[in-house]
Amino acid sequence: MMRRWLLLILSFALVFTLIACSSNTENEITGGSNVEKVSDMKGTVRVALAGWKLENGIDPLTGNETIGLNDYLKATFNKMYPNIKLEVYQIPWENAKAKQSAMLLSKDVDVLYTGGAFASQWYQEGLLRDLDDLIEVDASFDPNIYLPGIMNNSYSTKSPDGSKQFGIPVALGRRMIVYDTKLFEDWGVEPLAKKPTAEEILEKGEKMTGKNPKTGEQNYGLHWSGNSLNGSTFVALTLAFGAKGAEGSLNDVKNIKWKLNTPEMVKVMEWLKKASLLPPKGFITGQGAENFGLDKNNIAIGIDQNGGSTMSEYRTKKDEALLSRFEPVMNVGPEGEGWVAVDPFVMSKDANDVKASWEVLKFLTGYETQKYMYENYANTPTLSKADFVDKEDKFVKMALDIAAVGHSELMDEANPFFMSDITPAINGFISKAAAGSPPDIPTFLDDLQERAEKWTANLK
């Protein structure tokens, strides 16, 4: 009898402890409070999400608890649309294109979250559905809540001719120029302008490469990734120097006119040639900036940075010292633009239940979901008025400013030859220049132009 009582008491203690220690009641989840039923619509929607986390976990950088999508949907969508059944498939980013392509081809998916370049290529292959008819008849959907430069002028969301909407943006890549004010002070160099030019960056970077006059440590004036897959720095430079690289449309890749050996492109390459001597040697394999944004930093200007390390340190320690030390500015395009990665939600051409799929897509790209993604995973929203962004998070604010003036050109990852040949060629050029043996620029560009023309000719 005694034993039974003891067991009962222990069980109660365990249950109460679990209840006391557990968190994330549905009301605490973003959007979880005041949820009301929206519709009785019935249906089953298959959703493939690249890189999303479905289960609750811990942020490895900050140690904060994160809420997985399953719990978020339980607290929100499932109550709003109780009769829509969601089948969610988590796809790792590695090889996401191959896996999601297979799902589209086998008609096993209705709604997808994916990379902008993948979405653009699928659209051109006829695998995705236009959303214009759905947007037109749905008064509850307001396209104006999204950043116009991203919603209306991105290969990731618009057809190559810009006439059709096939994607709704939900997350942005953060690429901005960030500089270390401490190193600028040590070297006695004027801070960067809010909208710096490529020339200013190079000139100041050159001044701050060498032994720091105050600390005696080796400093590097610049850093960017020399093996970037999407060539984002190169894209920003083409915008800065007005080097179009090509004329035509991705609708008609076979007839693109390549302009890779123009005088403007020569300026881009001259800049890269000089700048390649400034970063730590590891930059050509994507290394060298491990301490950027942190106390031990020795790089003056970081190109295509996202401020992630600084914000993580701030969130963990609540110490504003680093936050005030690292300052973001616009990118090098004429309006401060650069290349902006846009990850959209798209709908399969063969979606089983278009109406239910649209409700799901709308919900997953809406304000509440973007707020949830920012609060849990620090995703950069695509909204014009993202009022949930932390007031101290100047990096996300800067990313939104850059995105607001963003636009897609043919030097973009949506362009297949850009990804497969131009970016690797530029990265190869950078590695040679960093080793002190840069190729002759006109010859290099003539070769690239010839290669591009041959590639296009092979398509015909």
Place this chain on the structure above:
Amino acid sequence: MVGVCPGQAQCFGRSLNKGGYIIISVHTKVEAYTANGPAKRRLKLTRNDWAGYAFSTPLLIGVLAFAIYPMLAALYMSFQQTSGSGLTAQWVGLSNYTYILNDPIFWKSLTNTMYMGVLSMLLGIGVSFILASLINSLKWDLGKNMFKGIYFLPNVVSAVATSLLFSFLFYPDQAGLLNYVIGWFGIEPVGWFTNSQYSRFSIVMMSMWGALGYNTIIFLAGLQSVPRDLYEAAEVDGASGIRKWLHITIPYLRPIFVFMFIMGTIGGMKRFSDVWLIGGTAGNPDGSLMTSVLYIYRSAFLASQMGLATAASYLLFVVILILTMFLMVMNSRKNSFD
């Protein structure tokens, strides 16, 4: 596979007095004989035959659907100009092959692949054989198992983790462990992965570290099957340890070497993950880490040109086939143990 080699079967396996048979065997011709010569072909299927076919059918269907069909479809696609996933395609004959064969980047990628593949195969096999011999010669059983475990450990680490680990070990300044160590001897930091002169060799070193354990275990299995009486006979004749190693162990393990050479060649020619993780799509530095499979990847998944990618895959297949046949012919010479 364990088995005898009847008739004129070509066989890598052999009958051993202690260790059974060596694991590899390739039978090319097996004939059934009766007292009156070759047996007549039976036309009527017995119940046992039907059972055999029933059991092997799922496997055959699997092989047909997931191996033969994709290979044939890829061959067909290599003669097409495709867009994206290959939904729209048109027959272009040999155009893709012509384009690739005239593409200097393809040839550069093939050269890099062969350089890294051959070097990592030769060094990997050589070093792991020496290691296996040293471990095998240990009298201490616990020590044998300990070394086997230690050397096999890297084999369970993924290519991604290995690449990350080595990118820090080979960091191009004093922060890298290797550069820190060579700094003790007054040597300036080396750009192991960032200097095109060293990058390919650094990749070879990295892949050797990963494959050493597996190769060593295979060699150890082979070494333990060498008959003791051969060594005893050699000892009676006064042979030294080195002579026994050179004239008994190495010739006796020739089938294992052939297996390792062939598997090493095929594995080396398919190099992708590590070079992609370190050098990106450019195979940086200066394209020195651009391999054939990276070329195929770029064509298939970055340029969305499946036709070009499959044509390059078939060209690579032909190269591997030629290399494998060359190795087999080179090793077909019989020795006193055959």
